[in-house]
Amino acid sequence: MARRSHHEPREAVDTGAADGHAGGVLRTQSPVRALTVADRDGALEVCARDAAANVFVAARILEGALATQPGSLLGYAEGEELTSLCWAAANLVPVEADEHAVVAFAAKVRRWRRQCSSLFGPADAVHGLWQELGGHWGPARAVRAHQPMLAVTDSPVDCGVTPDPAVRRARLDEVDLVVPAAAAMFTDEIGYPPYWGSDTAYRQSIAALISRGHTFVRVEDGEVVFKADVGSVALGVAQVQGVWLKPSWRGQGYAEPAMAAVVDIIEREVAPMVTLYVNDFNAPARATYKRVGFTEVGSFATILL
Structure with a gap:
């Protein structure tokens, strides 16, 4: 998110x-x-x-x-x-x-x-x-009354999903590649672009995530085709946000291995518990998360103003 x-x-x-x-x-x-x-x-x-x-x-x-x-x-x-x-x-x-x-x-x-x-x-x-x-x-501009909060309770491998070896942490010299993917995800999710005019502040926020090792990508032919971020880490929990797959790559079986790789890296190197929350109407995303071991553990809501 x-x-x-x-x-x-x-x-x-x-x-x-x-x-x-x-x-x-x-x-x-x-x-x-x-x-x-x-x-x-x-x-x-x-x-x-x-x-x-x-x-x-x-x-x-x-x-x-x-x-x-x-x-x-x-x-x-x-x-x-x-x-x-x-x-x-x-x-x-x-x-x-x-x-x-x-x-x-x-x-x-x-x-x-x-x-x-x-x-x-x-x-x-x-x-x-x-x-x-x-x-x-x-x-309100939008009310998302029920957003299932999910946590990984079974490893992706135990669920039969092999992590995508091409998914890795983004490098700081890849900010220019990550920004278009991040902006596309934000616009799809929120309904307006993350910035108007200069992208300086937005680029700085993307660079900050990358510098902390909190952005994960798959890059093909000089383009980010998959991206996910860890937005918050505390108390043994890492919350994933900003999950995005290039539209032309959707429906072809790439999402599950990519998310499995993100979960694997986070659990090994960031925090033992991986969570996220998802719009209840996003059936494809919910199915993907379920297949890589996420289970509903609570309910969030978002009011967009």
């Missing part, structure tokens, strides 16, 4: 009014506050309750976002205990958010419509957030 979040803007967050009277109105302490580097361990503990579902936010924390993007991670506390999180930048992503946390997060971010391009994450929390925010932020 591609995300319009290559460069998440730094947000200044209202951390909530203190108890007291202002203009004759009693104001109460909000249970939501912007987290800081001091909250790192507690926030990761919240993510670890379901590492597969929360890997996106856990990865941002491990990458140092609490220091580099102050205000982008909100926390909800019951008493002194941090119980829920919400990544709130170019995307809104809830973590372990129950009904009370969802209402509180929505109240905090309700005025941020123009700063957010999508909501995604565990389906119940995303739908709860949209119920609170839709009247203020709507209409």
Whole structure:
């Protein structure tokens, strides 16, 4: 899945009014506050309750976002205990958010419509957030109400799929080859191109993935014909996104071995658990993932704004 979040803007967050009277109105302490580097361990503990579902936010924390993007991670506390999180930048992503946390997060971010391009994450929390925010932020451009979250539970080889030996990590000198494939995938998935005008920022985001060893490709005759990325890695989980096969190569048996190779490399060299989420209406992709050992372990949802 591609995300319009290559460069998440730094947000200044209202951390909530203190108890007291202002203009004759009693104001109460909000249970939501912007987290800081001091909250790192507690926030990761919240993510670890379901590492597969929360890997996106856990990865941002491990990458140092609490220091580099102050205000982008909100926390909800019951008493002194941090119980829920919400990544709130170019995307809104809830973590372990129950009904009370969802209402509180929505109240905090309700005025941020123009700063957010999508909501995604565990389906119940995303739908709860949209119920609170839709009247203020709507209409949505697209609602993907059920996106099965999948994890590899059987190895591709055990499923009878031999990894494609031509699939490998992309090299940094191949950015020019990867960009067209990545842009095609993004446009197919989201409905508009990942950039207008200059492609500088987009190329930088692609180069960053490649430099971390998180982009996998098959190249034929100087052209990328298959691509997949690891978008997030944390807590023993690697989440795959941006899976794309050149249209003329589809339906010919290339997808399964290519995905098997990606799974094999990730499991050996990146993280022991490989996950992704897929649109429920994408029958060919779901069939491919099933054949290489993915099983449904949860439900995501995405609201595109």
